[in-house]
Amino acid sequence: MKRISITPRRNWQQAVEKIGFGFHSTNIPYWDESAYYRFSMDEIIMIEDATHELWEMCLNAVQFVIDEKQYDKFFIPEWFIPQLEKSWNEDHASIYGRFDFGYDGTQLKMFEFNADTPTSLFEAGIIQWYWLQDFDKDKDQFNSIHEKLIDSWIYLKEFLYKGKLHFTCIKKSLEDLTTTEYLRDCAIQAGIETKLVFIDDIGWNSKEDIFVDRDLEEIKNIFKLYPYEWLIHENFGKNIVTDKNHALWIEPSWKMILSNKAILPILWYLYPNHPYLLKSYFDVGDLVNYAKKPLLSREGANVELIKGNQSIEKTNGEYGEEGYVYQELIDLPNFENNYPIIGSWIIGQTSAGIGIRESNTLITNNTSRFIPHLID
Amino acid sequence: MKKSKIICLVLITAALASCNRAIYDSGDNDVYNEKRSNTCVRDSTLYYNPLNSCNIYANNWNYAFRPYYGYYSSRHPNIFFHRGYNRPGYYINHINNGGHHHPFILTGGFGHHSSHSISS
Numbered sequence: 001m002k003r004i005s006i007t008p009r010r011n012w013q014q015a016v017e018k019i020g021f022g023f024h025s026t027n028i029p030y031w032d033e034s035a036y037y038r039f040s041m042d043e044i045i046m047i048e049d050a051t052h053e054l055w056e057m058c059l060n061a062v063q064f065v066i067d068e069k070q071y072d073k074f075f076i077p078e079w080f081i082p083q084l085e086k087s088w089n090e091d092h093a094s095i096y097g098r099f100d101f102g103y104d105g106t107q108l109k110m111f112e113f114n115a116d117t118p119t120s121l122f123e124a125g126i127i128q129w130y131w132l133q134d135f136d137k138d139k140d141q142f143n144s145i146h147e148k149l150i151d152s153w154i155y156l157k158e159f160l161y162k163g164k165l166h167f168t169c170i171k172k173s174l175e176d177l178t179t180t181e182y183l184r185d186c187a188i189q190a191g192i193e194t195k196l197v198f199i200d201d202i203g204w205n206s207k208e209d210i211f212v213d214r215d216l217e218e219i220k221n222i223f224k225l226y227p228y229e230w231l232i233h234e235n236f237g238k239n240i241v242t243d244k245n246h247a248l249w250i251e252p253s254w255k256m257i258l259s260n261k262a263i264l265p266i267l268w269y270l271y272p273n274h275p276y277l278l279k280s281y282f283d284v285g286d287l288v289n290y291a292k293k294p295l296l297s298r299e300g301a302n303v304e305l306i307k308g309n310q311s312i313e314k315t316n317g318e319y320g321e322e323g324y325v326y327q328e329l330i331d332l333p334n335f336e337n338n339y340p341i342i343g344s345w346i347i348g349q350t351s352a353g354i355g356i357r358e359s360n361t362l363i364t365n366n367t368s369r370f371i372p373h374l375i376d
Numbered sequence: 377m378k379k380s381k382i383i384c385l386v387l388i389t390a391a392l393a394s395c396n397r398a399i400y401d402s403g404d405n406d407v408y409n410e411k412r413s414n415t416c417v418r419d420s421t422l423y424y425n426p427l428n429s430c431n432i433y434a435n436n437w438n439y440a441f442r443p444y445y446g447y448y449s450s451r452h453p454n455i456f457f458h459r460g461y462n463r464p465g466y467y468i469n470h471i472n473n474g475g476h477h478h479p480f481i482l483t484g485g486f487g488h489h490s491s492h493s494i495s496s
Contacts, residue, residue, distance in 0.1 A: 146383050182387070188387065198487070200483070202487075203481045207480035208480075216481065226487075235486075
């Protein structure tokens with residue numbers, strides 16, 4: 001993996017906006033094509049293999065947590081457990097997830113699995129592909145995200161209840177709306193009838209005990225870009241369980257296990273010394289250099305890095321109430337103070353591509369930049 | 377690694393693209409300021425037309441990024457185009473968000489974290 005500095009396209013903002021990418025910049029660029037990462041095919045195959053293997057391991061870990069009733073470690077409320085188990089036992093389908101890897105040129109290590117509400121999908125699947133067509137269309141990219149999304153929706157179509165597939169997210173974020181609409185775009189191309197309803201416009205028909213959209217149309221299948229830990233603790237959360245339609249939620253609720261950092265020590269317990277895993281515990285254990293991560297957090301909030309007895313980096317935030325896990329700290333590759341994380345997508349059950357996010361700090365946070373890649 | 381060269385988008389491109397701000401147009405379609413090589417190509421998106429390339433999905437145009445069929449203020453229909461949106465993309469004020477008026481329908485039971493982007 002090499003980082004190559006380049007000159008951005010002259011009209012790159014216009015180019016990316018033209019294909020629907022409206023959140024490319026704030027006061028700093030989020031989409032950053034002043035560099036790209038170059039991978040060898042061997043490296044890509046390693047990432048692809050690791051993604052497949054970790055996905056299998058994660059599914060086994062879900063089974064373990066359910067069999068062993070380890071829900072308290074995940075702060076999953078008791079009343080929701082039957083719903084979660086039902087989703088697992090009935091094999092409710094998942095459309096996507098993103099593993100975050102650190103790669104130092106030799107070792108590939110999983111930092112976490114964004115299993116419930118991963119974002120940067122549109123950037124990885126579409127924007128960086130169009131960048132490559134401009135930069136060097138003869139080069140390849142580890143990217144069949146778009147094709148695999150459509151294929152996965154085609155496959156999942158058979159398992160949906162009769163009726164529309166609703167898509168929901170919050171109103172206020174163009175980033176979330178773009179991700180949601182992109183997924184809906186792929187579902188439409190798979191021949192699924194879809195409809196968007198913003199999360200706070202979802203209605204509850206208290207006479208029939210069903211969810212409805214703004215047109216009072218029943219919601220029977222719904223993709224949500226809204227995390228379960230928020231969903232179930234809000235006023236309508238318990239209605240998910242009492243819903244007479246038993247609406248199919250995508251991602252399914254068994255993903256609550258994988259999106260929780262508590263899965264990291266569980267994986268380490270099940271697969272000790274696995275080459276793609278970092279030592280992880282529910283306490284510091286024998287760790288000397290480690291990352292302290294909240295069970296539930298987003299965008300690197302409330303993470304602390306400790307080397308020896310020294311705190312070397314710490315982020316603020318509003319998470320951590322549920323507790324923390326402790327994960328071995330490894331050195332990220334440092335490209336002139338740019339620290340890359342590889343986000344590797346699993347679409348359906350298949351490794352589908354990568355997106356690189358880069359920070360100037362060791363903790364990847366909400367100021368990280370998306371950098372395109374190619375295979376050479 | 378890549379299965380197809382042509383990507384069809386029926387929603388995002390057709391609709392989000394309509395929110396473009398043409399403020400970076402230099403009047404020149406060369407992609408790079410400095411030619412890297414003879415393989416340097418022009419902005420491929422300039423040739424991209426979602427409807428032409430995805431005619432089989434043309435019926436879905438009804439869905440095209442107009443959730444509730446109107447993101448724009450009825451009093452200021454062009455305001456969306458002139459507002460820059462940052463990464464968090466706040467544009468709630470431009471959405472016509474009428475509520476339900478039905479005795480058995482409750483709303484607002486989800487979305488208490490609506491000021492947070494999901495980004496993860």
